[in-house]
Amino acid sequence: MAMNIIWMAFFVIAFIIALVKLVFFGDTEIFKLLADGIFDSAKSSVMDVALPLAGTMVFFLGLMNIAEKAGAIQKLAKWMNPFLSRLFPEVPANHPAMGHMVMNFSANMLGLDNAATPFGLKAMESLQGLNPDKEKATNAQIMFLVLHTSGLTIIPLTIISYRLAAGSHDAASIFIPCVLATIGTTLSSIIMVGLYQKLKWDRVLISWLVGLVLFMCIVLLGVNSLSPTNKELFSKIAGSSILLAIVVTIIVGGAYKKVSVFDAFIEGAKNGFDVIIKIIPYLVAMLVAIRVFRDSGAMVYVLNGLTYLIQLTGVNTEFVDALPVAIMKPLSGSGARGMMLDVFQTHGPDSFVGKLASIFQGSADTTFYIIALYFGSVGIKKVRYALWAGIFADLIGVVIAILIGYTFFK
DSSP: OHHHHHHHHHHHHHHHHHHHHHHHHOOTTHHHHHHHHHHHHHHHIIIIIIHHHHHHHHHHHHHHHHHHHHTHHHHHHHHHHHHHHHHOTTSOTTOHHHHHHHHHHHHHHTTOHHHHHHHHHHHHHHHHTTOSSTTBOOHHHHHHHHHHHTTOOSOOHHHHHHHHHTTOSSGGGGHHHHHHHHHHHHHHHHHHHHHHTTOOOOHHHHHHHHHHHHHHHHHHHHHHTSOHHHHHHHHHHHHHHHHHHHHHHHHHHHHHTTOOHHHHHHHHHHHHHHHHHHHHHHHHHHHHHHHHHHHTTHHHHHHHHHHHHHHHTTOOOGGGGGHHHHHHTTTOHHHHHHHHHHHHHHHOTTSHHHHHHHHHHHHOOOHHHHIIIIIHHHTOOBOTTHHHHHHHHHHHHHHHHHHHHHHHHO
16 A cells, blocks of 8 residues: 555656646746656666566576575575574574575675575565465565665675775775664664564574674674775675675585586576566566656755755754765665765765765665565565565664764764
8 A cells, every 4th residue: 555655656746846847937848858757767677677687587596496406595594593583483494485585685795786686586485485465465574675675785895886986095985884884774674673573582583683793893893904905805806706606606516416507507597587577567667656756856855855954953964965865775776876976976985975975875775676676576565564664774774874974984
């Protein structure tokens, strides 16, 4: 219901704004702009999003099938079961979904968005197999989605790469702030959704959460001890090298377990196109609505309104110029990335605004896109509280990012 209202609101608000611009300001091009945007975004949803995703899906679902046949997914699920069984009490012990979710979280932590998506879709498919009402999201699916939207990352590889390309002389300076922001967002998401779902907060769950925080702190301290040059080098090669190591390990491990790795890869890869075909309507619907909303100027009005309200409080408003990235991030990853690059061009990547925009980009994920993609892939229409929980996680991420930005760079 919530998604229906928001999706419709994007179009209605855009139309009203366009009508006002035409009648009161004589903007005769506004409706043409919106109409062109509909066709352009509908095309790009398929050509620039779905089709590039298809190749990634085919490859990683093929690898996933090898891992499953070799028993790696089951072993991974068994190892993580004490922790995940408490976050996902509806999922049976050692269920393959546990392993799929671990693979998704691991890829996200390494900043490997393209690899994380196929693992996440596979996890959602596994969770859907346990769903008694196929059109209604379960608690487990919502917990998984909100954790995914919290965007936990320990190697913000992509953001550092964009900063380098923009001419930054201190590209790795946002490494620690980005990681701290995503840790805070993820922990807040677990607590928020866990309280709503009335999870059992026993010693095991708390110990795992504390252990994960300690692990992240060790990684942060280790990376922080490196020189700026070595930090950039680490950020460049760590994620990619670990990804390649995972690919080789799955293939070699499958062969060791006497799995016909090529045949298993082809068998799993065939499912990639089936998934893409399922999600294309959801992607087109959401991305077109976001494009129309943005082209109408609604995003600018929202930003100006927030700026005015913030100024009334007397709070330092230096962060406002970076807010477009935070506002766009839940709607569109590419849109937020474009706004981050625009901030780099306008203010410089090493300015306070440029660094804060980088933290915004890394502190959360694209909630609306992920809901459309993941729930759409398994045919879920009733998202329940997933939308507001995801948006609240995004809001927490923005607040934490601002606090961290001022702590580190002001």
